[in-house]
Amino acid sequence: MAELSGEALRGLSRKEALARYRSLELPTTKDEHWRFTDLAGFDPDSFEHVSGSGLGAGPGQTGSLLDLETAGTALASDSGIEIVNAPEGVTFAPLVEHPRLGELVGVEDKFAAHNAALWRNGLLVHVPRGVEVEKPLYVRVTSSGEGCALFWRLLVVAEEGSRFTLIEELNSESLELSAYSNVAAELFVGKAAKLEYVSIQNLSRQTWHFAAHRARVERDAELDWVAGGFGSRNGKTRIQNDLAGPGATSRVTGAYFADGAQHLDYDTFQEHIAPNTTSDFAFKGALRDESSVVWRGMIKVEKDAQRTNGYQVNRNLILSPKARADSIPGLEIEANDVRCTHGATNSPVNRDELFYCMARGLSRGAAERLIVRGFFQDILDRIELEPVREALADVLEARIPAA
Numbered sequence: 567m568a569e570l571s572g573e574a575l576r577g578l579s580r581k582e583a584l585a586r587y588r589s590l591e592l593p594t595t596k597d598e599h600w601r602f603t604d605l606a607g608f609d610p611d612s613f614e615h616v617s618g619s620g621l622g623a624g625p626g627q628t629g630s631l632l633d634l635e636t637a638g639t640a641l642a643s644d645s646g647i648e649i650v651n652a653p654e655g656v657t658f659a660p661l662v663e664h665p666r667l668g669e670l671v672g673v674e675d676k677f678a679a680h681n682a683a684l685w686r687n688g689l690l691v692h693v694p695r696g697v698e699v700e701k702p703l704y705v706r707v708t709s710s711g712e713g714c715a716l717f718w719r720l721l722v723v724a725e726e727g728s729r730f731t732l733i734e735e736l737n738s739e740s741l742e743l744s745a746y747s748n749v750a751a752e753l754f755v756g757k758a759a760k761l762e763y764v765s766i767q768n769l770s771r772q773t774w775h776f777a778a779h780r781a782r783v784e785r786d787a788e789l790d791w792v793a794g795g796f797g798s799r800n801g802k803t804r805i806q807n808d809l810a811g812p813g814a815t816s817r818v819t820g821a822y823f824a825d826g827a828q829h830l831d832y833d834t835f836q837e838h839i840a841p842n843t844t845s846d847f848a849f850k851g852a853l854r855d856e857s858s859v860v861w862r863g864m865i866k867v868e869k870d871a872q873r874t875n876g877y878q879v880n881r882n883l884i885l886s887p888k889a890r891a892d893s894i895p896g897l898e899i900e901a902n903d904v905r906c907t908h909g910a911t912n913s914p915v916n917r918d919e920l921f922y923c924m925a926r927g928l929s930r931g932a933a934e935r936l937i938v939r940g941f942f943q944d945i946l947d948r949i950e951l952e953p954v955r956e957a958l959a960d961v962l963e964a965r966i967p968a969a
Contacts, residue, residue, distance in 0.1 A: 592610075599833060610748075630706060632957050637656075642707045644710055644711050659690050660690070661687075666723065667721055681749070705734050707736045709736070721752050724760075724761045729759065730760075733764040733954065736765075747801075750777070750779075751780070752780055752781075755789050757787060761789050764951070765791070767795050777803045779793075779805045779806070782810050783810060786812070790950065791805075791817065792818075792954060793820040794820075794961075799828065801829075802831040803832050808839060816836070816845045818847045819849075821945050822850075823851065823854075824857035826854075835863075845875075850881050850942055857890075858891070861894070863878045863896065864895075864896040865878055865908065866899075867898070879910065880893045885915060891912045896908075939959065942962055
């Protein structure tokens with residue numbers, strides 16, 4: 567890959583970031599956080615920057631899971647980014663440089679360093695103080711080149727008292743596309759602001775996908791985050807929330823479905839830095855065929871973060887005997903006035919429920935779809951945006967064969 571000129575992140579040149587990337591070894595299953603995710607056979611340097619054939623479809627068009635009215639739309643691919651429309655008074659523009667770029671996601675690991683060195687396309691969303699955007703802002707990122715490396719960067723700054731929704735959808739132009747996706751997102755939620763962030767990953771089954779998402783939530787601010795995972799072949803998605811100001815709240819809702827030989831890996835981290843903060847992470851997934859999923863969650867409470875309320879849960883529905891799910895919740899608490907709980911379950915379809923449905927004339931596929939919908943219902947109920955809630959419900963049910 568050719569080196570890119572210019573500054574990458576917080577004074578670090580792209581050349582220096584690339585040197586950092588090359589100095590780090592590819593993670594192996596000997597590394598604790600990669601114990602269940604085997605990258606054997608994957609070489610990130612074998613994927614090239616290939617010009618795509620277009621910027622993809624907008625909401626409601628072919629390839630998109632969503633049908634919604636937006637206040638602003640951006641279409642991006644490995645070949646460029648186009649802003650279709652943007653609301654007045656809001657910065658919704660291609661990301662070039664910004665003082666906060668790299669503040670949350672730098673070059674701390676091999677894939678973050680790779681993104682820092684080689685990202686070409688990105689989006690800056692900056693909503694000024696007190697501004698409320700009624701309709702969602704939407705960005706669709708399309709991986710469109712065979713053998714392509716897609717490096718995408720998102721930077722969101724929600725100033726004090728602002729309120730808005732941002733929806734990010736990652737797709738592939740072809741279901742058979744072989745590609746490498748490397749995504750970094752930094753979210754800054756200012757004092758008393760509210761950000762609803764929806765991130766949906768529906769890449770091809772031949773895509774290696776790595777993502778680092780990190781948010782900083784300030785005093786009395788609220789972050790409501792929805793993460794949907796349905797595509798990709800293998801990789802890891804990191805989600806970290808830093809509750810940095812008193813009264814800060816974050817809620818992360820995750821839903822995923824794996825089948826075939828897919829492997830999904832979610833690594834979540836809730837860090838309570840200030841007192842009187844609340845975090846609520848709930849992830850649910852269903853697995854079929856020979857697919858596998860790993861979820862690792864950690865709640866960390868700093869010593870000054872008294873009166874913290876932290877919660878995390880992961881539940882998996884196993885639909886095939888060869889499917890496997892690994893759940894690893896964890897707590898690290900340095901304060902003494904906290905309420906932190908976690909839980910995890912992995913269970914097969916209840917045979918009594920399946921028999922009950924099939925005894926009333928439903929096919930096995932229809933019965934499983936009904937059971938899957940019931941399994942995910944409490945997660946879907948957490949999603950405030952109706953188009954997003956309906957789209958996720960539809961894609962979850964569609965993964966069950968009709969027969």
